[in-house]
Every structure is written in C-alpha cells, then in structure tokens.
Amino acid sequence: MVSITIATHTGFCSGVKRAVQLVQQSLSAHKGRVYSLGPVIHNHRVMEILKKNKLHLVSSINNIKPGSTLILPSHGSSRHTESKARQMSLRLVNTMCPYVSLVQKICATLNRDGLQVLIVGDRAHPEIKALLDIAPSARVITSIKEIKEDAFSGKRIGIISQTTQSREFFINVVNTILKKNKKVSEAHIFNTICLDTSRRQEEVKGLAGLVDVLLVIGSKTSANTKRLLVIGQAINKNSYLIESEHSRFPTVIKRARRVGVISGASTPSWLVEKVVEKIKKYGGSRK
Numbered sequence: 001m002v003s004i005t006i007a008t009h010t011g012f013c014s015g016v017k018r019a020v021q022l023v024q025q026s027l028s029a030h031k032g033r034v035y036s037l038g039p040v041i042h043n044h045r046v047m048e049i050l051k052k053n054k055l056h057l058v059s060s061i062n063n064i065k066p067g068s069t070l071i072l073p074s075h076g077s078s079r080h081t082e083s084k085a086r087q088m089s090l091r092l093v094n095t096m097c098p099y100v101s102l103v104q105k106i107c108a109t110l111n112r113d114g115l116q117v118l119i120v121g122d123r124a125h126p127e128i129k130a131l132l133d134i135a136p137s138a139r140v141i142t143s144i145k146e147i148k149e150d151a152f153s154g155k156r157i158g159i160i161s162q163t164t165q166s167r168e169f170f171i172n173v174v175n176t177i178l179k180k181n182k183k184v185s186e187a188h189i190f191n192t193i194c195l196d197t198s199r200r201q202e203e204v205k206g207l208a209g210l211v212d213v214l215l216v217i218g219s220k221t222s223a224n225t226k227r228l229l230v231i232g233q234a235i236n237k238n239s240y241l242i243e244s245e246h247s248r249f250p251t252v253i254k255r256a257r258r259v260g261v262i263s264g265a266s267t268p269s270w271l272v273e274k275v276v277e278k279i280k281k282y283g284g285s286r287k
C-alpha cells in the first residue's frame with residue numbers, strides 16, 4: 001500500500017486564483033469579444049477551458065477588434081501594449097497580481113532615485129520584460145557567472161527579484177554581488193519573492209526528504225513549477241514533473257511506499273485531485 005502525502009500549498013496561489021476569476025467574469029460579461037496576448041496563466045488544461053469558453057488567444061494586438069476586452073496577464077505586460085490598447089479603445093482587464101505590482105513600484109522608486117537596478121530573474125519572462133519597461137537601464141542577472149568583479153563599485157545599487165525566483169539563488173546572487181563589489185557606495189536589497197513561492201519552496205524541501213517519490217504537478221511552461229522540481233530533485237532524485245492524470249507516470253512509483261505531491265502556483269486543485277486519484281490506482285491511499 002502506497003501512502004500519499006499532499007503538500008499544504010497546492011492548487012492556485014492567490015494571484016492566479018484572482019486572475020482566473022477576473023477572466024471568467026469578463027467572459028460572462030462580454031461574450032465572444034475577450035482577448036489575451038498569449039496564455040493568461042501557464043497551465044494548458046486551464047487555458048483549454050478558458051478557450052472553450054471563448055477566450056481568444058492572439059499573438060499581436062493588431063489582431064484584436066476595436067472595442068473588445070483585452071486581458072492583461074497576472075505577471076505584468078509592456079507599456080507599449082497598454083498604450084496601444086488604449087489607442088484602440090480596448091476595454092482592459094488587468095489581472096496583475098498585487099505582489100507583481102509591488103515589485104513594479106519598488107523598481108520604479110529605485111530607478112527614479114537614480115540607483116542602478118539589478119533584477120534577479122529570467123530575461124525572457126513577461127514579468128521581467130515589464131520591469132525593464134519601467135527601468136530600461138536595469139541589469140537582469142540570471143546566473144552567478146555573469147557577476148563580474150567591480151562592475152558596480154562606486155555605484156548605488158538596488159537589487160530586486162522575480163516573484164517566483166528561488167530564495168537560495170537570490171541570496172547567492174546578493175552575496176556574490178556584494179563580495180565582488182566591495183566599494184558599492186549604497187545597496188538597497190528587496191527580497192521580492194512572493195510569499196506563496198517561498199512557502200511552496202520551503203514545503204517541497206521538507207516533503208522531498210520524507211518520500212520515496214515526489215510528484216510536482218504543473219505545466220512544463222510554468223517557471224515556478226520547474227523551480228519546485230529542481231529543488232525537489234536536489235534532495236530526492238525520484239522527483240518528477242507530472243502535467244496531468246494523462247501524463248506518463250514514473251515506473252518507480254509501483255515500488256514506492258510513500259509518494260509526495262505538490263503543485264505549482266498555476267495548477268488548479270481539481271487537477272491535483274485527478275493526479276491523486278491516478279496514484280491510488282497504483283495502490284495508493286491518502287495520508
């Protein structure tokens with residue numbers, strides 16, 4: 001008999017929950033004329049449902065009919081998109097998470113005060129692109145090897161983080177910057193990793209050490225899900241990303257006595273439940 005332990009922090013985070021609710025409300029209010037520039041959240045199953053409910057995904061704002069509703073994503077959007085949307089008289093529904101908007105405010109303040117803004121995050125992520133709109137001279141740091149000796153010496157710097165960044169990596173970057181730049185004249189450090197991300201990262205560490213197999217449920221396109229997987233794998237090599245109940249399950253699960261389950265922030269609880277039901281078919285029972 002396999003015992004299944006489900007992490008406390010599974011299902012949507014507060015920001016994603018709010019974003020999905022806002023989209024659903026818009027779909028009911030403005031039937032057939034609600035658009036999004038790419039996925040609103042990084043979960044295929046949820047996006048499939050929203051598309052069935054007539055959310056139109058487009059790659060360019062030029063493909064949106066004037067007077068329609070445009071959903072702005074939870075992790076921010078570019079200023080260009082917002083001003084173009086206003087010119088086109090689009091109705092904007094901003095699903096930006098309050099944590100993301102707080103990071104934007106901090107970024108704007110640091111930039112306005114003349115500090116060199118350093119952002120710890122992934123350059124290609126929409127959240128970081130939106131921050132670069134606010135502070136065009138900001139530097140994005142994605143790896144430790146990018147941090148050169150004396151690059152910021154004599155400067156006033158402000159360090160912020162992508163909301164879904166790994167806490168260990170953020171601390172490592174901050175320490176390396178300060179070690180390699182002993183003559184920084186002023187350093188303002190803001191740990192802007194959101195509370196939900198921090199909680200899941202702490203929980204996955206504990207859970208990975210307690211179980212034979214760890215399943216992290218979420219889409220391969222979800223940055224926070226992949227980060228949970230990396231943290232889990234560092235502790236337990238039998239850690240796997242499972243997108244849904246239809247995914248290929250690792251064969252090791254058949255021999256496991258204890259299975260741990262956690263999800264990314266954009267994975268709905270009902271999808272977690274479906275995966276748990278599938279584990280039960282391997283002889284599992286919930287703890």
Ligand code: SF4
Pocket residue numbers: 013014015016074097098099100163164194195196197224265
């Ligand atoms: S992961 Fe954090 S920042 Fe992102 S939507 Fe959820 S609560 Fe907001």
